[in-house]
Amino acid sequence: MGRLSACTPAPPILALLLALSLAEILGVAAQGSWELLLENAGIASMHTALTHYGNVVLLDRTDIGPSQINLTGGVCRDDPNDLTLKVDCTAHSVVFDPADNSVRTLFIQTDTWCSSGQFMADGTLVQTGGDFDGLSKVRTFSPCSSSGSCDWVESTSETLQDGRWYASNQLLPDGTQIVVGGRGVATYEFIPANGAAKVYLPFLSATNDAQTDNLYPFVHLLPDGNLYIFANRDSIVLNYKSNTVVKTFPTIPGEPRNYPSAGSSVMLPLTASDGYSKVEVLVCGGAQYGCFLNSSTFPTASETCGRIAVTDENPSWDMQTMPSPRAMGDMLLLPTGHVLIINGAENGCQGWNNQKNANLKPVIYSPAAATFATQSATTIARVYHSTAILLPDGRVLVAGSNPHQFYELTGEFPTELRIEAFSPDYLNTANDGVRPMIVDAPGEVGYNQSFTVTIAVTNKPSGEVMLAMLSSPFTTHSFSQGLRLVNVEVGMPTDAGNGEYTIVARSPPSSTLAPPSYYMLFAVNEGISGPAVWMKISY
Ligand SMILES: *[C@@H]1O[C@H](CO)[C@@H](O)[C@H](O)[C@H]1NC(C)=O
Ligand SMILES: *[C@@H]1O[C@H](CO)[C@@H](O)[C@H](O)[C@H]1NC(C)=O
Ligand SMILES: *[C@@H]1O[C@H](CO)[C@@H](O)[C@H](O)[C@H]1NC(C)=O
Helix, strand or coil: CCCCCCCCCCCHHHHHHHHCCHHHHCCCCCCCEEEEEECCCCCCCCEEEECCCCCEEEECCCCCCCCCCECCCCCCEECCCCCCCCEECECCEEEEECCCCEEEEECCCCCCCCCEEEECCCCCEEEECCCHHHCCEEEEECCCCCCCCCCEEEEEEEECCCCCCCCEEEECCCCCEEEECCCCCCEEEEECCCCCCCEECHHHHHCCCCCCCCECCEEEECCCCCEEEEECCEEEEEECCCCEEEEECCCCCCCCCCECCCCEEEECCEEHHHCCCCCEEEEECCCCCCCCCCHHHCCECCCEEEEEECCCCCCCCEEEECCCCCECCEEEECCCCCEEEECCEEEECCCCCCEEEECCCCEEEECCCCEEEECCCCCCCCCCCEEEEECCCCCEEEEECCCCCCCCCCCCCCCCCCEEEEECHHHCHHHHHHCCEEEECCCEECCCCEEEEEEECCCCCCCCCEEEEEECCEEECCEEECCCEEECEECCCEEEECCEEEEEEECCCCCCCCCCEEEEEEEEECCEECCCEEEEECC
């Protein structure tokens, strides 16, 4: 758009206007902005999750030698099985408070390396598997306010039926969670199991190639209650209750997409405006086949995204080219319904020192226009073992990166202890006139219920104000487990006086659309999001 063809020279003023975006004319940054939140979090976050208290659990692994933050209160970790330190007085998990950019240390005993997780309906984080003594562990973290002292609890009674390293978890409509796959493990199981035995899934064996490109499978809960599962280059719809594959999809063109090739995936926003009838999945990036086996060659990462309408009768991959190649990126959904693609490298794949040329520029994908917009660059490389999550204020927290087996604080890709935030353009103060601030909303709703949200906004809304419910995922290794965005049914805003407007909305009709959990509720007016409030959905 706005490109002039060579044979139709434009008058100078018009040419100038066409060359500048509106934001540039107004003198504001056009491609988001970066800020450093904390110079030293003490750990490199391999796994990151936002609690409904608004603080963020950062989790590394344990058998990595000393971190850069000591446990408090003279506590140490005694572990005769630890490969590196038998007595370790440093922390490998912390909770970060975005309100004042501080951290509090947490105590974790067993090895969480390459583990998985998901929030339960009551807001408890369940965290599963890992390596060594952590392989079969089930851990919980019941979050608390930033003045609290909540900490990890490692279950002594509940264990995984199969030890799992590199699995993916998804919250289910009945409030349990499913744990899918893992290294050398072609099964799924449930937490809590409630007596259900693990189930063999042949699809996971079939997608396990020489470089095990089926790890951290992309699992999305579909509105019909089935699971979309993507591994390597293939995907299925699974009825996990009957263990039947109800649909298979064409192989995605291009590179393998899962760990260690390390592309990423999101399910695009589900929306009431089409009766929640259309479901699309986006898969972006990855690494050339053979990269993991032959890492010294640092092949150029995948430059493509595949988009597929899972609900179509004969779905096919619509391939699109990103502005730059990317492996080890993170994909997340913004309240506006855009997809942020952030972090990663332009060459290589996951593994120790297997990457080159950090991709410093995030990209924002518009599902409506099917276009990509390159964002401003950070100065901090985030390669293997980096994470990104959305905060309730609309910023994106970026943490971690460690392509080394231990903490190495120097070199081209140091163990990264800095925490940054990326602010997409919707946060520009130039947009404050249309920014909807939620001043009242119910803290809890049931399914298919009418509820009222009051917003304050300077300029009278000219049309519908969207209400986006976003889950809080567990993010690790390029995939945000359990991420979903539901745009609920809304009526037109009604003027309530004093710059306030009420919106009558309807909560998601079923738990398959939005499993019971805490969600961030964002109001979005003319493409501009305000900060979220937490809203719990329960039966
Ligand atoms: C951690 O404790 C050790 C031993 O007491 C001390 O030498 C070190 O300086 C402390 N590190 C930090 C980051 O406080
Ligand atoms: C690894 O890369 C080298 C150099 O490009 C190439 O000669 C070799 O065939 C590759 N091996 C594999 C297994 O891909
Ligand atoms: C939701 O409630 C509306 C209005 O009461 C009703 O028409 C509709 O059938 C309900 N939907 C479901 C899925 O129960």
